[in-house]
Amino acid sequence: MRQEKLIALILQAVALSALAGLLLITVFIFKEGLPLILRTGLKDFFFSSDWEPDAGHFGIMSMIIGSLAVTLGAMLIGGTLGLGMAIVLTQFCPPKLASFLKPTIELLAGIPSVVYGFMGVVTLVPLIRSYLGGPGLSVLAASIVLGIMVLPTVTSISIDALKAVPRTYWEGSVALGATRWQTTHMLMLKAARSGIVAAIILGMGRALGETMAVIMVAGNALEIPGSVLDPVRTLTSNIALEMGYASGEHREALFAAGVTLFAVIMIFNTIALTFARRTIRQGRGQ
Amino acid sequence: MDAKIETKNLNLYYGDYHSLKGVNIAIPPRSITAIIGPSGCGKSTLLRCFNRMNELIPGVIIEGEILLDGENIHQQGTDLIRLRRRVGMVFQRPNPFPLSIADNITYGLRVHGTPPGQKHSDIVENSLRATLLWEEVKDKLHSPALALSPEQQQRLCISRVLAIEPEILLMDEPCSALDPIATDHIEDLMRDLSESYTIIIVTHNMQQASRVSSWSAFMLMGELIEFGPTVRIFNNPRDKRTEAYISGRYG
Numbered sequence: 001m002r003q004e005k006l007i008a009l010i011l012q013a014v015a016l017s018a019l020a021g022l023l024l025i026t027v028f029i030f031k032e033g034l035p036l037i038l039r040t041g042l043k044d045f046f047f048s049s050d051w052e053p054d055a056g057h058f059g060i061m062s063m064i065i066g067s068l069a070v071t072l073g074a075m076l077i078g079g080t081l082g083l084g085m086a087i088v089l090t091q092f093c094p095p096k097l098a099s100f101l102k103p104t105i106e107l108l109a110g111i112p113s114v115v116y117g118f119m120g121v122v123t124l125v126p127l128i129r130s131y132l133g134g135p136g137l138s139v140l141a142a143s144i145v146l147g148i149m150v151l152p153t154v155t156s157i158s159i160d161a162l163k164a165v166p167r168t169y170w171e172g173s174v175a176l177g178a179t180r181w182q183t184t185h186m187l188m189l190k191a192a193r194s195g196i197v198a199a200i201i202l203g204m205g206r207a208l209g210e211t212m213a214v215i216m217v218a219g220n221a222l223e224i225p226g227s228v229l230d231p232v233r234t235l236t237s238n239i240a241l242e243m244g245y246a247s248g249e250h251r252e253a254l255f256a257a258g259v260t261l262f263a264v265i266m267i268f269n270t271i272a273l274t275f276a277r278r279t280i281r282q283g284r285g286q
Numbered sequence: 287m288d289a290k291i292e293t294k295n296l297n298l299y300y301g302d303y304h305s306l307k308g309v310n311i312a313i314p315p316r317s318i319t320a321i322i323g324p325s326g327c328g329k330s331t332l333l334r335c336f337n338r339m340n341e342l343i344p345g346v347i348i349e350g351e352i353l354l355d356g357e358n359i360h361q362q363g364t365d366l367i368r369l370r371r372r373v374g375m376v377f378q379r380p381n382p383f384p385l386s387i388a389d390n391i392t393y394g395l396r397v398h399g400t401p402p403g404q405k406h407s408d409i410v411e412n413s414l415r416a417t418l419l420w421e422e423v424k425d426k427l428h429s430p431a432l433a434l435s436p437e438q439q440q441r442l443c444i445s446r447v448l449a450i451e452p453e454i455l456l457m458d459e460p461c462s463a464l465d466p467i468a469t470d471h472i473e474d475l476m477r478d479l480s481e482s483y484t485i486i487i488v489t490h491n492m493q494q495a496s497r498v499s500s501w502s503a504f505m506l507m508g509e510l511i512e513f514g515p516t517v518r519i520f521n522n523p524r525d526k527r528t529e530a531y532i533s534g535r536y537g
Binding site: 191 | 375381393446
C-alpha cells in the first residue's frame with residue numbers, strides 16, 4: 001500500500017509538471033511584456049502601426065493585420081481542403097484507401113517547418129512573382145504554405161468528428177432514400193459541426209503561431225498590406241527576427257507581442273475545446 | 287391474395303458465411319408480418335434485403351429475386367432512392383437526427399426534393415398525428431429531437447418514415463429499447479398503421495409477435511422454416527423446430 005501511494009504521488013507530480021510549465025511560461029511572458037503594454041497604452045500598442053523600437057514607438061497593428069491576413073488566407077485554403085479531404089475519406093472513399101490516406105496526411109505534420117519554408121521560397125515565390133506580379137514574397141505565398149501546414153490538423157480532427165457521428169444516423173438517412181452526398185451535407189456535417197469548428201480553430205491557432213516558414217516566404221515588410229501580393233510581417237516573425245539583438249524596452253515590446261499571441265491562441269484553444277466536448281456529448285446521444 | 291413483397295430463392299453470403307439459405311417468402315399486403323427466430327438466424331438480414339440496405343456492408347453477395355408488386359427490385363438499374371421511398375425502415379434503437387423535431391420529419395421530403403412551404407408543415411402535422419405525437423410536441427416543433435423520451439423518439443422515427451408516404455414499413459425490433467408501457471403504445475400504433483401499410487417486424491419477443499402480427503415467419507440458421515397465419519404458427523406449428531422454439535426450448 002505504501003508503495004502504491006508513493007507511485008501515485010510521483011505520477012501526480014509528473015502530471016502537475018506539465019501544468020507548472022504552462023504556468024511558468026505564462027507568468028514569465030506576462031511579467032516581461034505586460035508592463036510595456038500598460039506603459040505604452042493599449043491604443044498606442046495595438047492600434048498604431050508605428051514600430052520604431054529605437055525611437056520608443058511600439059505599435060504592432062501592422063503585424064496584427066499581417067498575422068490575421070496570413071491566418072485567414074491559410075484557413076481559406078487549408079480549411080477548405082482539409083474539410084474536403086475529411087469528407088472524402090469518411091464518406092466516399094473505400095475504408096481501406098482511407099486507412100492508408102489518413103496516416104499519409106498526418107505525416108505532413110512531421111515535416112519540419114523550415115522545409116515548408118524552403119519549398120515555398122524555391123517553387124511558390126517565383127511562380128507568384130512571374131505569374132501574378134509583386135515581389136512574390138507575399139501574403140498569398142504565406143497563406144498557401146500555411147494552408148498546407150494546417151492540413152493535417154484540420155483533416156484529422158475533422159475526420160475524428162465525422163467518425164464520431166453514430167452510424168445509426170447515417171443508416172437512418174440512407175434508409176430514407178438519401179444519397180451519400182445528401183446524407184453528408186444535410187446530416188453528417190451538421191451532426192459533426194462542433195468538432196469541425198474545433199478543427200478549424202485549432203488549425204487557426206497553428207497558422208497564427210507558425211514562424212519559420214512564414215519568415216521565409218512572407219517578405220517581412222513592416223507595412224499594412226494593400227493586396228494579397230504584398231509582403232507582410234507577422235507577430236511571430238517579428239519576435240523571431242528581432243529577439244536576437246533587442247534589449248531594454250525593445251525586448252519588453254517583443255514579449256508584449258508574445259503576450260498578445262499567447263492570449264489569442266489561448267482563446268482559440270478554449271473555444272476549440274468547448275466545441276470538441278460538445279461533439280463528444282452529442283455523440284453519446286444526449 | 288397477391289403478395290406485396292416476396293423473395294424467390296434468396297441467398298445471401300457475408301464473405302464465406304452463408305447467412306440466408308434459399309428463402310422463399312410472400313408477404314401479404316396491409317397486414318403485420320412478424321419474423322421470429324433466435325439471435326443470428328438471419329431475420330434482420332432478411333428484413334434489410336427488402337430495402338437493399340445489406341449492400342452497404344462490404345463483401346455481401348446476394349442471389350435470387352426480390353419482387354415488390356411483382357417487379358424484381360434486386361437487379362442492376364433498380365432506382366434505390368425510389369425503392370427506399372416506397373419501403374421505409376424503423377430501427378432497433380430510436381435514431382432521430384440531431385436536428386429539430388420538424389426538421390427530422392421534413393428530412394425525407396428535402397431528400398426527395400418536395401419543395402418547402404405550406405405543404406411541409408401539413409405533412410409535419412399529419413405524420414406526427416399518425417403516430418399520436420402531435421399533441422405532445424406541437425408547441426416545440428423547433429426544439430431538438432434528441433430531448434424527447436425514447437418512446438417519443440421512436441414515434442418520431444416512425445413519423446419521419448410516414449412523411450415520405452412509403453407502402454411498406456420495415457421494423458427491426460422497434461421496441462427493444464423501450465419499456466413495457468411504451469412497447470404497448472407502439473404496438474397499438476402498429477395495429478392502426480397496418481390498415482394502410484404493409485408492416486414487417488423483426489422481433490425476438492414471441493409474445494410481441496403473437497400480440498401484433500397476423501402472419502408469422504420462423505427462421506433458423508438462415509433458413510425460413512415455416513410461414514403462415516400467426517394463430518396457426520403459435521398453436522399448431524407443422525415443423526418440429528418451430529414447435530421447439532415456440533415452446534421455449536431454444537433461442
